[in-house]
Amino acid sequence: MGSARSASRVVLQLPAGWGARTQTLTLGGSTDGTTFTTLKSSAAHTYDPSTRNTVTLTFPAATQRYFRVTITANSGWPAGQVSEFQIWTS
Known part of the structure; x- marks a missing residue:
């Protein structure tokens, strides 16, 4: 269980x-887990081993309980990949 919290940054990481x-990637947020609004519009993001294979998505602070990443393309594999999903307040 959890409650809605304000966040403005999501960090995604691969091994x-x-x-x-x-x-x-597109980032969505929801207070009820059913209706998601777009927090970060669809855009290409590069994971690079020289920068620890991380991607940071920043957006105006929003109070949400649920966050969802939708992956629609991947140049390295025929499916979406994320091994770590961090949500930050700043």
Whole structure:
């Protein structure tokens, strides 16, 4: 269980040893887990081993209980990949 919290940054990470790849990501947020609004519009983001294979999505602070990443393209594999999903207040 949890409650809605204000957040303005999501950090996504892949394993450090994986090769570089670009994924097209959209970030959504919801207070009820049913209706999601777009917090960060669809865009290509590059995971690079030289920067620890992380992607940071920033957006205006929003109070949400649920966060969802939708992956619509991936240059490194025929499916979406995320191994760590961090939500930050700043």
